[in-house]
Amino acid sequence: MALNGIVGWSTGGSYNSWGVKITWSAKQNIAGNYSDVTASVSIRSTNSGSWFQRDTDIWLSIDGNSDHKVFGNLLLNPNSTASNVYSRTVRVPHDPGGGKVFALSASMSNGTVGTVSVSGSGGLTDIPRAYSFNYSSDTVQYDSPVTLLVFGNGSGNKANVYFNIGGKEVLAYSNTPFDTNFAVVPKLSDFANITPDMAAAIGYVIVKTFTPDGQNIGSTQKLFTFTMSSSVVPSISNVAQTELVDKIKTVTGSSTLYISNLSQIQLTTTANGIYGSTIKEYNVSIGNLSFTSTSNIQTIDLSQYNIGTGSIVATITVTDSRGRKASIDVTLNVQAYSPPMLKNFKVTRNMDLNTTINIVKSVAVSSIKNGTTEKNSYTVVTKYKKTVDTAWITAKTETNTSANFALTGMAIESSYDIQVTITDKLSESVTVQSNVPSIFMIMSWSDKTVGIGKAAEQGILDIAGKLSDIYVGGISLLDLHYPIGEIKITTNSQNPSATIGGTWERYSKGKVLVGLDESDSDFDTVGKTGGEKTHALVVGLPGNSEIGIYPNNKEATNWGLMTGGGFKNRVMISETENVPYNSKPHNNLQPYITVYLWRRIA
Structure with missing residues (x-):
């Protein structure tokens, strides 16, 4: 191969x-x-x-590019040579590998000579092109080396x-060695911000060739998959917790002391994505309960959800736009609480002193403490009135105690x-009321009322005793209205x-009532129980996995076709296992209101 040459002589024409x-x-132009x-x-x-003075047409073709020129009165003496009669310059592209062999041909013709032609070829000196390379793996993790040759x-x-990646190009290695292995490292900090929604991306490793004076004469590129380490996750800097019910904060003297059945706990999570990712989902998990939202502020209403009492651990998990997760545990201090209750309440007339009414009572009040200090004080107010009156009289007011006592001087009639x-x-206040009759009389009467077992006071017929003490046709009113097995609903x-x-x-504590249905095996027996307060959703992925294809025909899970930027129509792979979508239980309660249910057993 050369940079000059000769084709010819070729003889012909008349004689x-x-x-x-x-x-x-x-x-040559190396870069081009x-x-x-x-x-x-x-x-x-x-x-x-001698040469006849005639018009002469001379053609010259270089690499298939032909042109000609007509010369008039072109004189050539006998036995002589006319050099460079006609010249042309043509740009000849080299093959991609840098080599080139091109065709040459020329001809002259006129009426005296006829036509004389010559043809041949020229081999051009090779122009060095881009270097080729090999690699250790076509999948590389950011900030980890890949070996090139x-x-x-x-x-x-x-x-x-x-x-x-995505059209952003970064120099990884300058002035590489040849025919020896060396390592290059893609830096996460260079590319993560342009892939905020992807944990893996398709891009290129490119080897560019330059002349000693810096001209780029070509490049070789290969498709690579760039992945992020599992350690690249969002961060949670703080979870603030507070009580939203002002009354509870006032009573406890704390914004982080919660009361079962009453509190509303607000959790505010401060979290940040990494390398351009954003937080897409917040989840609070407490025991078997799971609350998910796109907001970083979530409220857990303890009047709707029972999360237990004591030091309760809540796990807050955030998920960023790459699907990466981070979690943190916070401890919630929840104290048990039930409304105050009056126990063992009895009101009777003294058998010896009928003008004395004995009141027996005790109370149950939940203890709420901030540290060692009791915060839930209470009062017990006892009032009385004659049954026929409307105005109540306060007999006793007690603070943080409840004692038995007697009312004296009460009218026997x-x-x-x-x-x-x-x-x-x-x-709110809990009020319980009872009644004590007048002294026992087989029968008494007034102008409007007949009393049985007591003094006549009100109505047409005023009867002493409970329903179980009154009989009609040999059956007590209790058995008539509340036979054994009957259920009484009350507050x-x-x-x-x-x-x-x-x-x-x-x-039926903590359960709703359902009508019996003999045709439904779930409801065909009295006293049958079932159902659940929470239920776990488990949605499996189709088949065993979702399969995507790399450019080199490898298999991967959970793939999707990207459409934006430099990733259009390329496959994005996220290496995740085939796991249920959400295996944590969610709340399954209908709206409800609680009452006391009593069943008569004797």
Whole structure:
């Protein structure tokens, strides 16, 4: 191969005494991978005659590019040579590998000579092109090395290595060695911000070839998958917790002391994505309960959810736009609470002193402490009135205690209503009322009322005793209205045995009632139970996995076709296992209101 050459002489024409020759030279452009070829046509005469003065048409073709020129009165003396009669310059592109062989042809013709032609080829000196390379793996993790091997070609040119992801190109290695392994490292900090929604991206490793004076003469690139370490996750800097119910904060003297059944806990999570990612989801998990939102502020209403009492651990998990997660545990101090309750409440007339009414009572009040200090004080107010009156009289007010006591000087011919009200710092007042009849009389009467077992006071018929003490047709009113097995619904915590008689038990605690249905196996037996307060959603992925195809036909899970930026129509792979979508239980409760259910058992 060369940068100049000759094609010819070729003889012909009349008397076979005329000749044509092509002389060529080339100037190469390394960066452009082409040569500018200049060719010239020379002619000669080999006989003793003279050249007739005629118009002569000379054609010259270089690498298929042809043109001609007509010469008038072109004179060529006998046995002489006319050099460079016609010249042209044509740009000849080299092959991608840098080599090139091109065709040359020329001809002359006129009415005297006829036509004389010559043809041949020229081989141009190779122009060194881009270096090729090999690699250890076509999947590389950011901030981890990948091994390259650049094959030398003896050209004296240099090579640099670049990473290109989404159109952003970064120099990774300058002036690489040849024919020896060396490591390059893609830096997460260079590319993560342009892939805020992806944990893996498709890009290129590019080896560019430069002349010693810095001209880029070509490049070789290969498709790579760039992945992020599992340690690249969002961060949680703080989770603030506070009580939203002002009354509770006032009572406890704390914004982080919570009361079961009453508190509203607000959790505010401060979290940040990493390398351009954003937080897309916040989840609070407490025991079997799970609350998910796109907001960083979540409220847990303890009147709706039972999270337990004591030091309760809540796990806050944030998920960023790459699907990466971070979690933190916070401790919630929840104290048990029930509304105050009056226990063992009995009101009777003294058998010896009928003008004395004995009141027996005790209370149950939840203890709420901030440290060692009791915060839930309470009062017990006992009132009485004659049954026929409307105005109540306060008999006793007690603070943080409840004692038995007696009312004296009470009229023997009157019935009395006794009312006890308990009020603590957290709940509304709880009031329980009972009645004590007048002294026992088989029968008494007034102008409007007949009394049986007591003094006549009100109504047409005023009967002493409970429903269980009154019989009609041999059957007690208790059995008529509340036969054994009957259920009584009330908001009064007092056992019905104290007011209407019989033996009762609390029934269906924490459960709703469903009508029996003999045709439905779930509801065909009295007393059957079922259902659940929380339920876990488990949605599996289709089949065993979702399969995507790399450019090199490897398999991957959970793939999607990207559409934006430099990633259009490329496959994005996220290496995640085939796991249920959400295996944590969610709340399954219908709206409800609680009451006391009592069932008569005797």
